[in-house]
Amino acid sequence: MSILTMLAVIITGLLFGSFFNVCIYRIPKNESLVFPSSYCIHCNKSLVWYDLIPVISWILLKAKCRYCNNRIPVRYPIIETATAVVFLFLYFRFGFSGAFITNVILCSLLIVISVIDMDCQIIPNELIVPGTIIGIILSLTGVSVHWTDALFGLLIGGGTYFFIANISQWVLKKEGMGGGDIKLMAMIGLMVGWKLTILSILLSIYLGGLIGGILLVLKIKKRDDTIPFGPIIALGTFISIVFGKDLIAWYLHLFAY
Ligand SMILES: [Zn+2]
Structure with a gap:
């Protein structure tokens, strides 16, 4: 089990987790999962790629939207991290x-x-x-x-x-x-x-x-x-x-x- 594969699993988990945040927000509202691309839920402004890096963007932005300064809930990085942890457990248990x-x-x-x-x-x-x-x-x-x-x-x-x-x-x-x-x-x-x-x-x-x-x-x-x-x-x-x-x-x- 190499460090590199573990890293790949963690990054995949973080990216999936980021997508799950979109699903969690949009599915109950019957919104499309693909269009529009990710936006701030307060000011509706579209987000650029460097504001969408799982966990890291949240930390760099100090949990605040770049445009409207409203708080980005802590549950976003938590769900991203939790997904990565779950994927890692599954990888340890089953391998590929x-x-x-x-x-x-x-x-x-x-x-x-x-x-x-x-x-x-x-x-x-x-x-x-x-x-x-x-x-x-x-x-x-x-x-x-x-x-x-x-x-x-x-x-x-x-x-x-x-x-x-x-x-x-x-x-x-x-x-x-x-x-x-x-x-x-x-x-x-x-x-x-x-x-x-x-x-x-x-x-x-x-x-x-x-x-x-x-x-x-x-x-x-x-x-x-x-x-x-x-x-x-x-x-x-x-x-x-x-x-x-x-x-x-x-x-x-x-x-x-
Ligand atoms: Zn905003």
Whole structure:
């Protein structure tokens, strides 16, 4: 594993992250992702290339727009850096392989979906539909998991959350989980196969309880507030993808007397 390839992965991650910032801002507003080119969200002025270098431009501009002096939110460099870190983890885990490509696509979708869900409490079909189509193509062409594995993943992922959503609706008399979460988990199942789907579901439920509890204790959320579940599903899935094999082996080992 050479320094140069690692550097290439990091730079690719930063550039992808920069594009994800555009997606996160424009998809909920139904704007085109390509036209117009990047602009300041305050003064609408088009930005030149040297103001669009991930992280570096933000630092050089001291987090302010060159033209109108309005603040550029810190989440832009954070999302760029997070994307680079995620790509690096995937590269360490898979090397350059079909699994790497599949999981880069999946994690890219998860990053964009998570932030949009936190901003607007929606999981856009504009991301779920292409993600599902790509997932089907990747499994049928042998790049990701075998198509039967993908099919079981889709059914288990979507089915489990469909079941939980209906139960919680029935018991709590309020919508605990939205249709977006069900579709998201089905799409993830399609890409990762049934084993990691089960692990992702378990982890997201544990993480949901944990994060929900922490937000309540810190009084960031009240008991009746809804917490967007998309980011929690994404986090559980990312942990499954990178550490899943080890986690499953460790778990089975507990019972192997
Ligand atoms: Zn501006």
